[in-house]
Amino acid sequence: MTETIQTAFDRLASDLRNIVQDHPIVFLLSPGNWGDSIIREGAEQFFLHYGFKYHTVIAKDVMKKRTTMEAEIAKSGHPAPVVVCNGNGAFCGHYDTPQITAQLTQHFQTAVMLPSTIDMDLSQLTFAPEMHFFVRDRFESQAQLPDAPFCHDMAFFLKLVAPEPRKEVGYFLRQDREAPKGLVVPRGNFDVSKKGRIYTPIQGFVDAISPYKTVHTNRLHIGIVATLLGRETYIYANDYFKIRAIFDSSISPFFPNATFNTVFVPPKVRKRFFS
Structure with a gap:
Protein backbone atom coordinates (compact mmCIF):
# COMPACT_ATOMS: atom_id res chain seq x y z
CA MET A 1 0.00 0.00 0.00
CA LEU A 158 -4.49 -6.31 0.67
CA LYS A 159 -0.80 -7.05 0.33
CA LEU A 160 -0.54 -9.58 -2.46
CA VAL A 161 2.51 -11.57 -3.49
CA ALA A 162 2.96 -14.11 -6.26
CA PRO A 163 5.79 -15.74 -8.22
CA GLU A 164 7.19 -13.92 -11.22
CA PRO A 165 4.90 -14.29 -14.25
CA ARG A 166 5.90 -16.64 -17.06
CA LYS A 167 3.00 -16.22 -19.49
CA GLU A 168 2.67 -13.20 -21.76
CA VAL A 169 -0.96 -11.98 -21.98
CA GLY A 170 -4.13 -12.94 -20.12
CA TYR A 171 -7.66 -11.83 -21.03
CA PHE A 172 -10.24 -11.70 -18.23
CA LEU A 173 -13.32 -10.00 -19.69
CA ARG A 174 -16.86 -10.16 -18.36
CA GLN A 175 -19.79 -10.89 -20.67
CA ASP A 176 -22.67 -10.48 -18.21
CA ARG A 177 -25.15 -7.67 -17.57
CA GLU A 178 -22.36 -5.17 -16.74
CA ALA A 179 -20.45 -5.84 -19.94
CA PRO A 180 -20.54 -3.01 -22.47
CA LYS A 181 -22.75 -3.62 -25.49
CA GLY A 182 -21.02 -5.06 -28.51
CA LEU A 183 -18.07 -6.47 -26.58
CA VAL A 184 -16.09 -9.04 -28.58
CA VAL A 185 -13.85 -11.25 -26.45
CA PRO A 186 -10.71 -12.95 -27.75
CA ARG A 187 -10.04 -16.66 -27.79
CA GLY A 188 -8.80 -17.89 -24.44
CA ASN A 189 -10.79 -15.33 -22.46
CA PHE A 190 -11.36 -16.48 -18.86
CA ASP A 191 -13.98 -14.74 -16.73
CA VAL A 192 -12.57 -16.07 -13.47
CA SER A 193 -14.87 -13.96 -11.29
CA LYS A 194 -17.76 -16.30 -12.14
CA LYS A 195 -15.91 -19.30 -10.70
CA GLY A 196 -16.33 -18.35 -7.04
CA ARG A 197 -18.61 -16.59 -4.60
CA ILE A 198 -18.17 -13.84 -2.01
CA TYR A 199 -17.09 -16.38 0.63
CA THR A 200 -14.68 -18.35 -1.62
CA PRO A 201 -11.02 -18.07 -0.45
CA ILE A 202 -9.17 -15.70 -2.74
CA GLN A 203 -5.97 -17.63 -3.44
CA GLY A 204 -7.38 -19.40 -6.50
CA PHE A 205 -8.49 -16.04 -7.89
CA VAL A 206 -5.02 -14.57 -7.45
CA ASP A 207 -3.40 -17.72 -8.88
CA ALA A 208 -5.47 -17.42 -12.07
CA ILE A 209 -4.24 -13.87 -12.72
CA SER A 210 -0.68 -13.85 -11.41
CA PRO A 211 1.01 -16.01 -14.11
CA TYR A 212 0.51 -13.29 -16.75
CA LYS A 213 2.88 -10.42 -17.41
CA THR A 214 0.09 -8.40 -19.05
CA VAL A 215 -3.57 -8.49 -18.05
CA HIS A 216 -6.60 -7.14 -19.94
CA THR A 217 -9.90 -6.95 -18.03
CA ASN A 218 -13.18 -5.13 -17.59
CA ARG A 219 -13.62 -6.73 -14.16
CA LEU A 220 -12.74 -4.25 -11.42
CA HIS A 221 -11.17 -6.67 -8.97
CA ILE A 222 -9.22 -8.59 -11.56
CA GLY A 223 -7.79 -5.21 -12.50
CA ILE A 224 -7.04 -4.34 -8.88
CA VAL A 225 -5.36 -7.68 -8.20
CA ALA A 226 -3.24 -7.44 -11.36
CA THR A 227 -2.32 -3.87 -10.47
CA LEU A 228 -1.35 -4.75 -6.89
CA LEU A 229 0.81 -7.61 -8.22
CA GLY A 230 2.68 -5.14 -10.40
CA ARG A 231 1.48 -6.58 -13.70
CA GLU A 232 1.08 -4.43 -16.80
CA THR A 233 -2.66 -3.93 -16.48
CA TYR A 234 -5.19 -2.69 -19.02
CA ILE A 235 -8.55 -1.95 -17.43
CA TYR A 236 -11.63 -1.30 -19.56
CA ALA A 237 -14.99 0.30 -18.83
CA ASN A 238 -18.05 -1.66 -17.82
CA ASP A 239 -21.53 -0.40 -18.73
CA TYR A 240 -21.61 2.44 -16.18
CA PHE A 241 -19.16 4.73 -14.45
CA LYS A 242 -17.92 2.33 -11.75
CA ILE A 243 -14.57 1.22 -13.13
CA ARG A 244 -13.54 4.55 -14.62
CA ALA A 245 -14.40 6.44 -11.41
CA ILE A 246 -12.45 4.02 -9.21
CA PHE A 247 -9.54 4.03 -11.65
CA ASP A 248 -9.35 7.82 -11.46
CA SER A 249 -9.75 7.82 -7.66
CA SER A 250 -7.52 4.97 -6.57
CA ILE A 251 -5.42 3.52 -9.38
CA SER A 252 -4.23 6.30 -11.68
CA PRO A 253 -2.74 8.45 -8.87
CA PHE A 254 -0.67 5.62 -7.37
CA PHE A 255 -0.04 2.80 -9.87
CA PRO A 256 1.76 3.66 -13.12
CA ASN A 257 1.55 0.03 -14.28
CA ALA A 258 -2.20 0.35 -14.98
CA THR A 259 -3.98 2.01 -17.90
CA PHE A 260 -7.68 2.71 -18.43
CA ASN A 261 -9.40 2.46 -21.80
CA THR A 262 -13.06 2.97 -22.59
CA VAL A 263 -13.30 0.27 -25.27
CA PHE A 264 -11.56 -3.09 -25.55
CA VAL A 265 -10.22 -3.81 -29.02
CA PRO A 266 -9.56 -7.53 -29.51
CA PRO A 267 -6.17 -8.50 -30.90
CA LYS A 268 -5.97 -9.30 -34.58
CA VAL A 269 -5.98 -13.01 -35.28
CA ARG A 270 -2.90 -14.03 -37.20
CA LYS A 271 -3.66 -15.75 -40.47
CA ARG A 272 -2.02 -19.09 -40.95
CA PHE A 273 -0.63 -19.90 -44.35
CA PHE A 274 -0.06 -23.47 -45.40
CA SER A 275 2.14 -24.48 -48.29
Whole structure:
Protein backbone atom coordinates (compact mmCIF):
# COMPACT_ATOMS: atom_id res chain seq x y z
CA MET A 1 0.00 0.00 0.00
CA THR A 2 1.28 3.46 -0.76
CA GLU A 3 1.41 5.91 2.13
CA THR A 4 -1.50 7.91 0.76
CA ILE A 5 -3.72 4.84 0.50
CA GLN A 6 -2.68 3.80 4.01
CA THR A 7 -3.65 7.23 5.30
CA ALA A 8 -7.13 6.83 3.81
CA PHE A 9 -7.57 3.51 5.59
CA ASP A 10 -6.32 5.02 8.85
CA ARG A 11 -9.02 7.65 8.50
CA LEU A 12 -11.65 5.00 7.74
CA ALA A 13 -10.61 3.07 10.84
CA SER A 14 -10.93 6.21 12.95
CA ASP A 15 -14.36 6.99 11.51
CA LEU A 16 -15.52 3.42 12.02
CA ARG A 17 -14.28 3.36 15.60
CA ASN A 18 -16.22 6.55 16.34
CA ILE A 19 -19.37 4.90 14.99
CA VAL A 20 -18.91 1.46 16.53
CA GLN A 21 -17.36 2.58 19.83
CA ASP A 22 -17.23 -0.53 22.07
CA HIS A 23 -19.89 -2.49 20.18
CA PRO A 24 -18.99 -5.65 18.24
CA ILE A 25 -19.47 -5.82 14.49
CA VAL A 26 -21.78 -8.12 12.56
CA PHE A 27 -20.09 -8.22 9.14
CA LEU A 28 -22.77 -8.70 6.48
CA LEU A 29 -21.87 -10.23 3.13
CA SER A 30 -24.41 -9.50 0.42
CA PRO A 31 -24.56 -11.79 -2.64
CA GLY A 32 -21.47 -11.53 -4.80
CA ASN A 33 -18.94 -13.26 -7.03
CA TRP A 34 -15.28 -14.17 -6.54
CA GLY A 35 -14.23 -10.58 -7.18
CA ASP A 36 -16.43 -9.51 -4.27
CA SER A 37 -14.47 -11.97 -2.15
CA ILE A 38 -11.40 -9.79 -2.79
CA ILE A 39 -13.30 -6.92 -1.15
CA ARG A 40 -14.32 -9.22 1.71
CA GLU A 41 -10.75 -10.37 2.29
CA GLY A 42 -9.53 -6.78 2.32
CA ALA A 43 -12.22 -5.82 4.83
CA GLU A 44 -11.41 -8.74 7.12
CA GLN A 45 -7.70 -7.92 7.02
CA PHE A 46 -8.67 -4.33 7.84
CA PHE A 47 -10.73 -5.43 10.87
CA LEU A 48 -7.88 -7.58 12.15
CA HIS A 49 -5.24 -4.90 11.58
CA TYR A 50 -7.18 -2.22 13.46
CA GLY A 51 -8.50 -4.49 16.20
CA PHE A 52 -12.23 -4.57 15.43
CA LYS A 53 -14.15 -7.49 16.93
CA TYR A 54 -16.50 -9.03 14.36
CA HIS A 55 -18.21 -12.13 13.09
CA THR A 56 -19.46 -12.75 9.57
CA VAL A 57 -23.00 -13.34 8.35
CA ILE A 58 -23.84 -14.30 4.76
CA ALA A 59 -27.01 -12.53 3.63
CA LYS A 60 -28.13 -15.53 1.61
CA ASP A 61 -28.09 -17.66 4.78
CA VAL A 62 -30.58 -15.25 6.34
CA MET A 63 -32.73 -15.06 3.22
CA LYS A 64 -32.77 -18.88 2.96
CA LYS A 65 -33.67 -19.09 6.68
CA ARG A 66 -30.53 -21.02 7.56
CA THR A 67 -30.06 -18.43 10.31
CA THR A 68 -31.79 -15.28 11.56
CA MET A 69 -30.53 -11.83 12.34
CA GLU A 70 -31.83 -12.29 15.88
CA ALA A 71 -29.59 -15.34 16.25
CA GLU A 72 -26.61 -13.47 14.80
CA ILE A 73 -27.18 -10.53 17.15
CA ALA A 74 -27.25 -12.97 20.08
CA LYS A 75 -24.05 -14.59 18.78
CA SER A 76 -22.28 -11.23 19.01
CA GLY A 77 -22.63 -11.30 22.81
CA HIS A 78 -23.90 -7.72 22.87
CA PRO A 79 -27.50 -6.44 22.82
CA ALA A 80 -26.73 -3.82 20.18
CA PRO A 81 -23.95 -4.79 17.76
CA VAL A 82 -23.32 -2.65 14.69
CA VAL A 83 -23.89 -4.21 11.29
CA VAL A 84 -21.12 -3.39 8.80
CA CYS A 85 -21.93 -4.25 5.19
CA ASN A 86 -19.23 -5.34 2.76
CA GLY A 87 -18.51 -2.75 0.08
CA ASN A 88 -19.75 -3.44 -3.43
CA GLY A 89 -20.83 -2.07 -6.79
CA ALA A 90 -24.37 -3.40 -6.66
CA PHE A 91 -26.10 -0.12 -5.77
CA CYS A 92 -27.23 0.37 -9.34
CA GLY A 93 -30.08 -0.87 -11.50
CA HIS A 94 -28.69 -4.35 -12.16
CA TYR A 95 -29.21 -6.14 -8.84
CA ASP A 96 -31.55 -6.61 -5.88
CA THR A 97 -28.67 -6.22 -3.41
CA PRO A 98 -29.76 -2.70 -2.31
CA GLN A 99 -33.18 -3.97 -1.26
CA ILE A 100 -31.72 -7.01 0.53
CA THR A 101 -29.13 -4.90 2.32
CA ALA A 102 -31.62 -2.26 3.42
CA GLN A 103 -34.00 -4.90 4.74
CA LEU A 104 -31.32 -6.67 6.79
CA THR A 105 -29.92 -3.47 8.30
CA GLN A 106 -33.36 -2.75 9.77
CA HIS A 107 -32.61 -5.31 12.50
CA PHE A 108 -29.98 -2.91 13.90
CA GLN A 109 -29.94 0.59 15.33
CA THR A 110 -26.66 1.43 13.60
CA ALA A 111 -25.34 0.26 10.25
CA VAL A 112 -22.31 1.04 8.09
CA MET A 113 -21.76 0.50 4.39
CA LEU A 114 -18.06 0.12 3.65
CA PRO A 115 -16.74 1.98 0.56
CA SER A 116 -19.12 1.33 -2.33
CA THR A 117 -20.21 2.64 -5.70
CA ILE A 118 -23.56 4.43 -5.55
CA ASP A 119 -25.55 4.85 -8.76
CA MET A 120 -29.10 5.22 -7.46
CA ASP A 121 -31.34 7.35 -5.28
CA LEU A 122 -31.10 5.76 -1.82
CA SER A 123 -34.05 7.73 -0.46
CA GLN A 124 -36.38 5.07 -1.86
CA LEU A 125 -34.93 2.49 0.55
CA THR A 126 -35.32 2.17 4.33
CA PHE A 127 -32.13 1.33 6.19
CA ALA A 128 -31.21 1.18 9.88
CA PRO A 129 -32.12 4.36 11.82
CA GLU A 130 -28.45 5.37 11.96
CA MET A 131 -27.02 4.52 8.53
CA HIS A 132 -23.48 5.53 7.57
CA PHE A 133 -22.21 5.29 3.99
CA PHE A 134 -18.67 5.46 2.64
CA VAL A 135 -18.04 5.84 -1.09
CA ARG A 136 -15.15 4.43 -3.10
CA ASP A 137 -14.89 7.06 -5.81
CA ARG A 138 -14.54 10.83 -5.69
CA PHE A 139 -16.81 11.44 -8.66
CA GLU A 140 -20.34 10.15 -9.38
CA SER A 141 -20.72 8.27 -6.08
CA GLN A 142 -19.51 11.27 -4.12
CA ALA A 143 -21.93 13.47 -6.08
CA GLN A 144 -24.76 11.08 -5.23
CA LEU A 145 -23.84 11.20 -1.51
CA PRO A 146 -21.96 14.46 -0.90
CA ASP A 147 -21.75 13.91 2.86
CA ALA A 148 -20.37 10.37 2.62
CA PRO A 149 -16.63 10.13 3.32
CA PHE A 150 -14.40 8.70 0.61
CA CYS A 151 -12.13 5.73 1.09
CA HIS A 152 -10.53 3.36 -1.38
CA ASP A 153 -12.12 0.02 -2.21
CA MET A 154 -11.28 -2.42 0.60
CA ALA A 155 -9.33 -4.59 -1.87
CA PHE A 156 -6.55 -1.99 -1.79
CA PHE A 157 -5.85 -2.96 1.82
CA LEU A 158 -4.49 -6.31 0.67
CA LYS A 159 -0.80 -7.05 0.33
CA LEU A 160 -0.54 -9.58 -2.46
CA VAL A 161 2.51 -11.57 -3.49
CA ALA A 162 2.96 -14.11 -6.26
CA PRO A 163 5.79 -15.74 -8.22
CA GLU A 164 7.19 -13.92 -11.22
CA PRO A 165 4.90 -14.29 -14.25
CA ARG A 166 5.90 -16.64 -17.06
CA LYS A 167 3.00 -16.22 -19.49
CA GLU A 168 2.67 -13.20 -21.76
CA VAL A 169 -0.96 -11.98 -21.98
CA GLY A 170 -4.13 -12.94 -20.12
CA TYR A 171 -7.66 -11.83 -21.03
CA PHE A 172 -10.24 -11.70 -18.23
CA LEU A 173 -13.32 -10.00 -19.69
CA ARG A 174 -16.86 -10.16 -18.36
CA GLN A 175 -19.79 -10.89 -20.67
CA ASP A 176 -22.67 -10.48 -18.21
CA ARG A 177 -25.15 -7.67 -17.57
CA GLU A 178 -22.36 -5.17 -16.74
CA ALA A 179 -20.45 -5.84 -19.94
CA PRO A 180 -20.54 -3.01 -22.47
CA LYS A 181 -22.75 -3.62 -25.49
CA GLY A 182 -21.02 -5.06 -28.51
CA LEU A 183 -18.07 -6.47 -26.58
CA VAL A 184 -16.09 -9.04 -28.58
CA VAL A 185 -13.85 -11.25 -26.45
CA PRO A 186 -10.71 -12.95 -27.75
CA ARG A 187 -10.04 -16.66 -27.79
CA GLY A 188 -8.80 -17.89 -24.44
CA ASN A 189 -10.79 -15.33 -22.46
CA PHE A 190 -11.36 -16.48 -18.86
CA ASP A 191 -13.98 -14.74 -16.73
CA VAL A 192 -12.57 -16.07 -13.47
CA SER A 193 -14.87 -13.96 -11.29
CA LYS A 194 -17.76 -16.30 -12.14
CA LYS A 195 -15.91 -19.30 -10.70
CA GLY A 196 -16.33 -18.35 -7.04
CA ARG A 197 -18.61 -16.59 -4.60
CA ILE A 198 -18.17 -13.84 -2.01
CA TYR A 199 -17.09 -16.38 0.63
CA THR A 200 -14.68 -18.35 -1.62
CA PRO A 201 -11.02 -18.07 -0.45
CA ILE A 202 -9.17 -15.70 -2.74
CA GLN A 203 -5.97 -17.63 -3.44
CA GLY A 204 -7.38 -19.40 -6.50
CA PHE A 205 -8.49 -16.04 -7.89
CA VAL A 206 -5.02 -14.57 -7.45
CA ASP A 207 -3.40 -17.72 -8.88
CA ALA A 208 -5.47 -17.42 -12.07
CA ILE A 209 -4.24 -13.87 -12.72
CA SER A 210 -0.68 -13.85 -11.41
CA PRO A 211 1.01 -16.01 -14.11
CA TYR A 212 0.51 -13.29 -16.75
CA LYS A 213 2.88 -10.42 -17.41
CA THR A 214 0.09 -8.40 -19.05
CA VAL A 215 -3.57 -8.49 -18.05
CA HIS A 216 -6.60 -7.14 -19.94
CA THR A 217 -9.90 -6.95 -18.03
CA ASN A 218 -13.18 -5.13 -17.59
CA ARG A 219 -13.62 -6.73 -14.16
CA LEU A 220 -12.74 -4.25 -11.42
CA HIS A 221 -11.17 -6.67 -8.97
CA ILE A 222 -9.22 -8.59 -11.56
CA GLY A 223 -7.79 -5.21 -12.50
CA ILE A 224 -7.04 -4.34 -8.88
CA VAL A 225 -5.36 -7.68 -8.20
CA ALA A 226 -3.24 -7.44 -11.36
CA THR A 227 -2.32 -3.87 -10.47
CA LEU A 228 -1.35 -4.75 -6.89
CA LEU A 229 0.81 -7.61 -8.22
CA GLY A 230 2.68 -5.14 -10.40
CA ARG A 231 1.48 -6.58 -13.70
CA GLU A 232 1.08 -4.43 -16.80
CA THR A 233 -2.66 -3.93 -16.48
CA TYR A 234 -5.19 -2.69 -19.02
CA ILE A 235 -8.55 -1.95 -17.43
CA TYR A 236 -11.63 -1.30 -19.56
CA ALA A 237 -14.99 0.30 -18.83
CA ASN A 238 -18.05 -1.66 -17.82
CA ASP A 239 -21.53 -0.40 -18.73
CA TYR A 240 -21.61 2.44 -16.18
CA PHE A 241 -19.16 4.73 -14.45
CA LYS A 242 -17.92 2.33 -11.75
CA ILE A 243 -14.57 1.22 -13.13
CA ARG A 244 -13.54 4.55 -14.62
CA ALA A 245 -14.40 6.44 -11.41
CA ILE A 246 -12.45 4.02 -9.21
CA PHE A 247 -9.54 4.03 -11.65
CA ASP A 248 -9.35 7.82 -11.46
CA SER A 249 -9.75 7.82 -7.66
CA SER A 250 -7.52 4.97 -6.57
CA ILE A 251 -5.42 3.52 -9.38
CA SER A 252 -4.23 6.30 -11.68
CA PRO A 253 -2.74 8.45 -8.87
CA PHE A 254 -0.67 5.62 -7.37
CA PHE A 255 -0.04 2.80 -9.87
CA PRO A 256 1.76 3.66 -13.12
CA ASN A 257 1.55 0.03 -14.28
CA ALA A 258 -2.20 0.35 -14.98
CA THR A 259 -3.98 2.01 -17.90
CA PHE A 260 -7.68 2.71 -18.43
CA ASN A 261 -9.40 2.46 -21.80
CA THR A 262 -13.06 2.97 -22.59
CA VAL A 263 -13.30 0.27 -25.27
CA PHE A 264 -11.56 -3.09 -25.55
CA VAL A 265 -10.22 -3.81 -29.02
CA PRO A 266 -9.56 -7.53 -29.51
CA PRO A 267 -6.17 -8.50 -30.90
CA LYS A 268 -5.97 -9.30 -34.58
CA VAL A 269 -5.98 -13.01 -35.28
CA ARG A 270 -2.90 -14.03 -37.20
CA LYS A 271 -3.66 -15.75 -40.47
CA ARG A 272 -2.02 -19.09 -40.95
CA PHE A 273 -0.63 -19.90 -44.35
CA PHE A 274 -0.06 -23.47 -45.40
CA SER A 275 2.14 -24.48 -48.29
